Amino acid sequence: MSETTKSGKVHASPASAKNERPARGSKAAKAGTKQTPQKGTGPKGTKQPGAGTEPSKVYFTDMRCKIGTSLLDKMDKLMLAAGMERINFQNAFVAIKIHFGEPGNLAFLRPNFAKTVADRVKKLGGMPFLTDANTLYVGRRNNALLHMDAAYENGFTPFSTGCHVVIADGLKGADEVEVPIEGGVHLKTAKIGRAIMDADVFISLNHFKGHELTGFGGAIKNIGMGSGSRAGKMIMHNNGKPRVAHDKCVGCRTCARYCNQDAITFNEEKKASINHELCVGCGRCIATCNFDAIDTPWSGSSDDVNIRMVEYAKAVLDGRPNFHISVVNHVSPNCDCHGENDAAIIPDIGIFASFDPVALDKACIDAVNAAPVIPGTVLGDRMGNQPEAKGESACGCAGHAGHAGHAGHTGRHDHFHVVHPSTNWRSQIEHAEALGLGSGTYELVTIK
Numbered sequence: 112m113s114e115t116t117k118s119g120k121v122h123a124s125p126a127s128a129k130n131e132r133p134a135r136g137s138k139a140a141k142a143g144t145k146q147t148p149q150k151g152t153g154p155k156g157t158k159q160p161g162a163g164t165e166p167s168k169v170y171f172t173d174m175r176c177k178i179g180t181s182l183l184d185k186m187d188k189l190m191l192a193a194g195m196e197r198i199n200f201q202n203a204f205v206a207i208k209i210h211f212g213e214p215g216n217l218a219f220l221r222p223n224f225a226k227t228v229a230d231r232v233k234k235l236g237g238m239p240f241l242t243d244a245n246t247l248y249v250g251r252r253n254n255a256l257l258h259m260d261a262a263y264e265n266g267f268t269p270f271s272t273g274c275h276v277v278i279a280d281g282l283k284g285a286d287e288v289e290v291p292i293e294g295g296v297h298l299k300t301a302k303i304g305r306a307i308m309d310a311d312v313f314i315s316l317n318h319f320k321g322h323e324l325t326g327f328g329g330a331i332k333n334i335g336m337g338s339g340s341r342a343g344k345m346i347m348h349n350n351g352k353p354r355v356a357h358d359k360c361v362g363c364r365t366c367a368r369y370c371n372q373d374a375i376t377f378n379e380e381k382k383a384s385i386n387h388e389l390c391v392g393c394g395r396c397i398a399t400c401n402f403d404a405i406d407t408p409w410s411g412s413s414d415d416v417n418i419r420m421v422e423y424a425k426a427v428l429d430g431r432p433n434f435h436i437s438v439v440n441h442v443s444p445n446c447d448c449h450g451e452n453d454a455a456i457i458p459d460i461g462i463f464a465s466f467d468p469v470a471l472d473k474a475c476i477d478a479v480n481a482a483p484v485i486p487g488t489v490l491g492d493r494m495g496n497q498p499e500a501k502g503e504s505a506c507g508c509a510g511h512a513g514h515a516g517h518a519g520h521t522g523r524h525d526h527f528h529v530v531h532p533s534t535n536w537r538s539q540i541e542h543a544e545a546l547g548l549g550s551g552t553y554e555l556v557t558i559k
């Protein structure tokens with residue numbers, strides 16, 4: 112096995128350069144500052160393997176495969192090189208947090224990747240299960256039965272992965288644990304799916320792609336947003352309460368029967384309304400409405416959602432061993448929550464693994480931004496219309512010095528910002544560093 116290394120650094124965002132926000136203005140989030148990786152702890156106070164004082168190591172293998180060597184073999188080798196076996200898996204329940212993909216989407220990770228992780232966990236003595244929490248929005252993953260149907264339909268069966276699917280927050284998304292957020296700036300507790308919190312070891316297996324609200328979807332999003340119960344997701348999205356679309360409501364009163372707070376009332380036309388004074392934002396009513404009449408307003412800005420999501424990720428990871436793997440293939444512009452996927456915006460890159468989810472995400476961001484744009488995609492189309500094509504900056508970070516040498520933009524531009532101009536992925540990395548979730552400074556170790 113051979114290794115090559117190179118370093119990466121996080122850089123100041125345009126927001127922090129122009130506008131110091133308390134949560135993101137700490138010394139830890141300053142540009143170019145080398146960070147100490149998270150001092151994680153395992154069960155009974157054991158140290159999280161990989162925690163230390165050096166820049167976090169991120170291990171990488173590319174997509175090239177010699178005849179007779181599967182990419183799955185390379186993935187297993189990568190996990191071992193990254194030190195996954197240093198976790199004590201003996202008789203441990205091991206949550207492998209994954210996104211099963213909304214039916215119709217074809218960009219989600221193949222079940223084969225999950226099997227490779229589960230097989231390695233079993234060889235190391237652990238008891239793996241695949242897990243995700245129910246969604247807030249209308250779709251085919253908003254209760255446990257639909258969610259499991261979707262997982263099986265997309266190939267995540269015990270026959271193909273060698274382990275079971277457990278929907279973390281139960282039948283209707285209300286089976287949650289309220290977990291303290293150590294050092295939380297915006298939130299003090301997080302509502303996490305119970306099965307995820309019951310696990311002894313947590314592994315995130317992430318499909319790295321663009322995201323229409325958070326800029327990119329990687330480890331932090333899979334852990335933070337993905338592990339939140341329905342109520343948790345509402346808090347991350349808008350700190351809010353659901354609403355009823357009267358044009359869809361048929362007055363069946365099912366939602367009111369499931370509301371423990373008596374927060375749902377009916378007008379003379381038998382249309383439901385939610386009293387936000389009484390509503391606690393549990394989100395149960397959303398899943399019970401068969402007419403898709405109840406939803407939550409998606410009012411949070413990219414920064415707001417990113418920051419809350421990071422705090423949820425901290426709650427999930429603190430106090431137990433955790434390990435993270437990201438597959439950078441079929442980098443679609445949007446989340447796998449969509450029932451479709453637009454064409455990949457860059458060529459496939461490879462697989463990354465680390466004990467540090469922040470370093471992992473930053474390494475994936477840098478790799479994507481360094482990759483060539485595929486013509487004829489949403490990124491290719493937009494790049495053709497960008498001022499940068501005429502020799503000007505198109506990255507959205509106007510005002511900083513030395514644009515041409517900006518490593519976060521790998522010289523010229525930021526693919527994520529071009530695809531979703533209203534998003535700011537840097538707020539994820541900066542707040543994660545400030546909270547001690549990990550480090551945006553990393554050493555990349557390439558495994559052949």
Ligand code: SF4
Binds near residue numbers: 361364383400403404
């Ligand atoms: S369950 Fe849906 S359709 Fe029935 S009353 Fe409630 S909001 Fe209206």
Ligand code: SF4
Binds near residue numbers: 370375395397
């Ligand atoms: S979110 Fe929960 S508390 Fe609020 S109306 Fe719906 S069921 Fe009732």
